[in-house]
Amino acid sequence: MSAGAVFDDRTAIYRQIADRLREDILRGVLADDEQVMSTNQYAAFHRINPATVAKAFQELVDAGLLYKRRGVGMFVTPGCGERLRAERRARFVDDVLGPVLDEAERLAIPPEEIVAVIRARSTTAKGHP
């Protein structure tokens, strides 16, 4: 267990930080024009090297997801949550559904059965919003 327990030591930490911020923006945890934590606050909170944190934030600035206001801090670019959702939707079939369908084929689960599961689930979800 690392001192900054939220991040694992298996993949580049700056990448994990950037992914996490993307996820927060996508879920709306970070709203349009909302200020994000400063590099130093983030580093101190998670016990991570500030240069590593700065690299992650810079990656999001370069990607247009965050913008800087000199002397004030970094903010979420308006509309980028929707942009991230659109990107994620475009990759949904390849990244998420594809492997599931491959596995279903290996297990000889007929497509109708999968469709039935999806229908049942969406009904349940509507019943319990």
Place this chain on the structure above:
Amino acid sequence: MSDSAPFTPSPIGGHTIELRDLTVRFGSTVAVDSISTTMRAGAIVGLLGRNGAGKSTLMRTLAAHRRPSSGTVRIAGEDPYEHAQLMADLCLVRHDGDFNLDVSVADSIAIAAALRPRWDAAVLERLLDRFQLRSDRTKVGALSLGQRAALAVSIGIATGSPVTMFDEPHLGLDAPSRYAFYDELLATYMAAPRTIIVSTHLIDEMAALFEDVIIIDHGALLLHEPADELRARGIELTGPAAAVDALTAGMSVLSSRTLGPTRSAVVLDRLDADMRARATAAGIALGPIPLQDLFVALTSEEAVR
């Protein structure tokens, strides 16, 4: 460097450390073996190595406590050995603190403060509070090992030295004290960046604090690179032995274990999309591995060189 050249310490950001073919021998033993590398000013560097790898000797040489047998050390461009001004900028904290046990806590602190031009009394006070220590007439020898270790790291942080080194600071510190040490080290570093070198065996606990990692083995430099790059490079491939061998041919294989028909190999290599596809097709699972396991793979006696 001529002795008359005026030495101007960097106001902020710590010093750059350059080693060229640095070698330190004790009789016939080579403790540090021809190390050449440059440590960036203002980076927190993790110095990793097994017991007896030469970490302490290397740090003592950087702190100008020892003279190199051959090769050079340059800190802020100058040879630190017997360089009084530069030595005031170099702080090495060993876990027992190198204290004179007959001297009081208050006097030990006063001595450190007098020797260190960038001494920060407010930081020291905060640290003493945090570690529940008091600057009083108690002899250092009467402190517990844990209290002595906490006093040592507190003084090390408060020196504000442009090059601050901690040799196995975890020894003697319990888990809450270690976390306090990490917090304070980061807080003071962010307030005033400096070059910090920490040797430790608690790799998984400290790794996130390091910007760069140096690994030495048998006195020699194995690698020196950004910690995040090292994390991204280590991959474990597990699958049918023949398939793993075929795929890893030509890669830098650090270690390999076999159980029946299955082989698991750790490589230090980036795999491109094509390699990943080939691995999947051959029934090989790819997994990232933690820094600590990479370190073990790199420095175990069985490590494939």
